[in-house]
Amino acid sequence: MPKRIIISGGGTGGHIYPAIAIASAIQEIAPNCEFLFVGAEGKMEMEKVPKAGFKIVGLPIVGINRQHMMKNLLFPFKLIKSLAKAFSILNEFKPDMAVGVGGYASGPMLLAAWIKGIPYVIQEQNSFAGITNKFLASKAKCIFVAYPHMEKFFPKEKIQYLGNPVRKDLIDQTGKKEKAIAHFGLQPDLPCILIIGGSQGARTINLAIQIGLDQLANSNVQIIWQTGIPFEKEAQASVEKQAGLHAFVSAFIYEMDLAYAAADLVISRAGALSVSEICLVGKASILVPLPSAAEDHQTQNAQSLVTKGAAILVKDVEAKHRLMTEALSCLQNKELITQIEKQSKSMAKPTAAHDIATNILALLTLHEK
Numbered sequence: 001m002p003k004r005i006i007i008s009g010g011g012t013g014g015h016i017y018p019a020i021a022i023a024s025a026i027q028e029i030a031p032n033c034e035f036l037f038v039g040a041e042g043k044m045e046m047e048k049v050p051k052a053g054f055k056i057v058g059l060p061i062v063g064i065n066r067q068h069m070m071k072n073l074l075f076p077f078k079l080i081k082s083l084a085k086a087f088s089i090l091n092e093f094k095p096d097m098a099v100g101v102g103g104y105a106s107g108p109m110l111l112a113a114w115i116k117g118i119p120y121v122i123q124e125q126n127s128f129a130g131i132t133n134k135f136l137a138s139k140a141k142c143i144f145v146a147y148p149h150m151e152k153f154f155p156k157e158k159i160q161y162l163g164n165p166v167r168k169d170l171i172d173q174t175g176k177k178e179k180a181i182a183h184f185g186l187q188p189d190l191p192c193i194l195i196i197g198g199s200q201g202a203r204t205i206n207l208a209i210q211i212g213l214d215q216l217a218n219s220n221v222q223i224i225w226q227t228g229i230p231f232e233k234e235a236q237a238s239v240e241k242q243a244g245l246h247a248f249v250s251a252f253i254y255e256m257d258l259a260y261a262a263a264d265l266v267i268s269r270a271g272a273l274s275v276s277e278i279c280l281v282g283k284a285s286i287l288v289p290l291p292s293a294a295e296d297h298q299t300q301n302a303q304s305l306v307t308k309g310a311a312i313l314v315k316d317v318e319a320k321h322r323l324m325t326e327a328l329s330c331l332q333n334k335e336l337i338t339q340i341e342k343q344s345k346s347m348a349k350p351t352a353a354h355d356i357a358t359n360i361l362a363l364l365t366l367h368e369k
Helices: 013-029 045-051 075-093 106-115 131-139 177-183 203-211 213-218 229-240 256-262 272-281 294-306 316-332 334-346 352-368
Strands: 004-008 034-040 056-059 097-100 120-124 142-145 159-161 192-196 222-226 247-250 265-268 285-287
Touching (some): 004 013, 013 272, 034 045, 056 075, 075 106, 097 106, 097 352, 120 352, 177 256, 192 256, 203 229, 203 265, 213 316, 229 247, 265 316, 272 294, 316 334
Parallel strands (some): 265 285
């Protein structure tokens, strides 16, 4: 009989893309598996998951607003409604296992699975575990983590340190540099900085780059700038004013394998997926953690690289005045770039998706017995 697996979670690309990578890896090993994704209504997974070829249903769940507590008045009602819908989904789909990847929908879905006696596993992308995953950990069959020393959050005997699943097209960068230069309309003899602020862009990073465009133009450095939708037009207008600056500006970059291939240095937020991708492609990076991220987990993610010499950290509050100077200084120091690249690559886990998929299928077989 084909196995049925529910994958729940989302809210950001950092949750969605690992979830899709896990499902795709399981599908490669066991093509007869059936999948149903469960996300949060109105969130980006409701668009991204169907584009990847998987079915998804949404829960009316929302996150807790830590800045404005009065906005949480409806949270208990949405949670109860989401739990009721989660039970309905389980009764209809009848999964053999549930996989939680964090994010709004993961909590009610895994809680419902536990109550109904359906085994579940957790995949924690960050170096600092979220509230939902910590709460659900004790009943999980296995917890897949991307960073060492996660026993401070989870039961040690349940932890598998396998890394974050990433898009397959990033794994092999061989021979992509020339194609990348042509694709983004860049110059082959100039160093390139890739600027990424997550799927929605990052205002602090965008403003720091905008302020430093003069320095870039005068330093013969070109950029690939992923701005997010809110800043795209402003960024394009600023770049057009800089004569001689080679730049590719876009709200969102779909060809991330080519973007990384073109880059000599990456400037990024420190979301779990971005950090894992940077390590996988072995790039030198300057990480600017988002200070408002839950439990400041982006700083923890960045620090895990910085302590091993695998990245440079610039605080969000310092970015406008320090980021561009740090980037240009780094590019001029070839020895430093090489050293960071080497350390970054050493932290990569290129087989994470396959390893997690293998473990999930093994747990399914064990549960059958």
